[in-house]
Amino acid sequence: MTAALSFPGGAVDLAQPTAPQLTDNALAWLTLAQQQLGHVESLVEAGTEQIHLYREIATLRAQLRRTRATLAELTELQAAE
């Protein structure tokens, strides 16, 4: 599946990421999630208000979801190969 982006000079088709790129992305997402987890823990220890914690947890959840989505893309790519 390709999508087109409008760009000066015409539409650009999105490139399919390669397996090394997806692996790299998944690792980056996972690292961010790990960092965010540490951040959330430190906020909890500092007694941060619940509303702010929810936002940080939402970010963490999004990062984990992106990790999973990237791994799913990678698995799909490897299966196709």
Add this chain to the structure above:
Amino acid sequence: MTAPILLVDLSAEFWRNYHATKSGPQAYEFTLERLTELVAQYPRMVICCEGKSPKRFAWFPEYKANRPPKPEDAKESLRQIIAELEATPGIPVLTCDGYEADDVIATLCLQATEPVHILSRDKDLYALLSPTVRMLIDDKLVGPAECVAKFGVRPNQIRDFLAIVGDASDNVPGCPGIGAKGAALLLQHFGTLAAIKAAPVRDIEKMPGVGKKTLFSLREWDPALAVKLVTLMLDAPVQISELFPQQESEADMADMTRIQTERKNGPLKIVVYGPEGVGKTRFGAFCNKPIFLCAESGLSAPDLANVPAFPAPETWPDVLAAIEHLKTTEHPYRTLVIDSIVWLADFVRADVRAREKMTAAQYDDYGRGEKFAFDSWVKLASDLDALQAAKGMHVIIIGHSSPEIFQNPQGEDYARFQLALTKKAAERWKQWPDFLLYMSQEIFTKKSKDDKTHKGVVGGHRIYTERTAAFDAKNRINLPAEIEYETEDPWRAFAQAVRETVAPKATEPKPEATAAA
């Protein structure tokens, strides 16, 4: 979308091409060609440019004074690229007065909660490298390991390294007599520039390759200016979450759009209503790239302060003009959230009264005003349909609920919750959407131990998707009748329920395929 965000130092890329070709138009072509290649891999690209009067020039008038003046034709080509990129939807071009592109990139990296790649080869930017922030140099990704291999110091030591060595390209003076090797050795041993300055002479003397001359230079040298000039500023007035907002719910809405596309080829139409304080505004705020059309006080919760919204309309034509604006201009928004339809009803009433020159009593007389008002609602619905057709935007309309007595032909009359509008208008807005959702907090009664008294007990929050005796609701994809949600993010629970409802059906083999097998 899982590809990292790409931050582009446009001037650096352009001038590199210019120095290679010595031609403005050719540099223009090469730069655009490179960006076109990259945007295919990085759909979320941010162009960072130098703003007017960078602060470093005020701190040190000799800053970059060693560079020859730039030719006018090349400057014009650069301006042309910037103008073209600015006109491209979905590609933010950032210029902050007082800040250089590096500072904008550094600020965005600090704010990012997702992987970032930087298109630049500027030494200053090595300070930002981490497992999640990498530089893209000659199609290779450069991370902290490459920084250590190249300079002999870690990214968090780069600032001190550059302060000691100086930056000839920016005309930043370093410590006289100490080169890259010496600076790396000192930083490897002492860790930071402050530690080097504070170290006893005998400790520095023990370092191999540090002669008396170096030692003397170090002691005499005041690093304050160099440190200030090579330190990346992290307070540029930019916000990465505004460039690509609601990244987490994008996947939700993407899934839902796919579902809808499979079924009826169209963006979503949702009307959600319920009592106060059940999270209706949050339902809209956490969907895909929303823009709110609401009263000034509509997004008052502190964590919703950054949700984009039109200036609060004051008349009915303002409301229609806002929708027209979304329909006819390029913008990054994917969902229009109207909060609330009840608030719009006041505008409709005022508009009809002014247009038809009616007093309040005449308006209410035998529902005379309502007949005209209905035309206004029909116009709004048709404008929203046109917006969806033109831009594929989802529309979420938020409403309040009010109890109405339902005349039951088969038994006793009973109260049920309706959209808080006149009957005719409520009927119109119940028919229009694909999803009519009733949000509420479950309330039930509990008997006391002696069985004599009943006590009201508040339960969890629910989104109801099917009509019951107590309220109207509907959906067209067989959602569960009740979806439990947390008030902080009702959208998530709804999107999850939609996915779970539709996903198994999407993978079911078609009857023909089964028969063929």
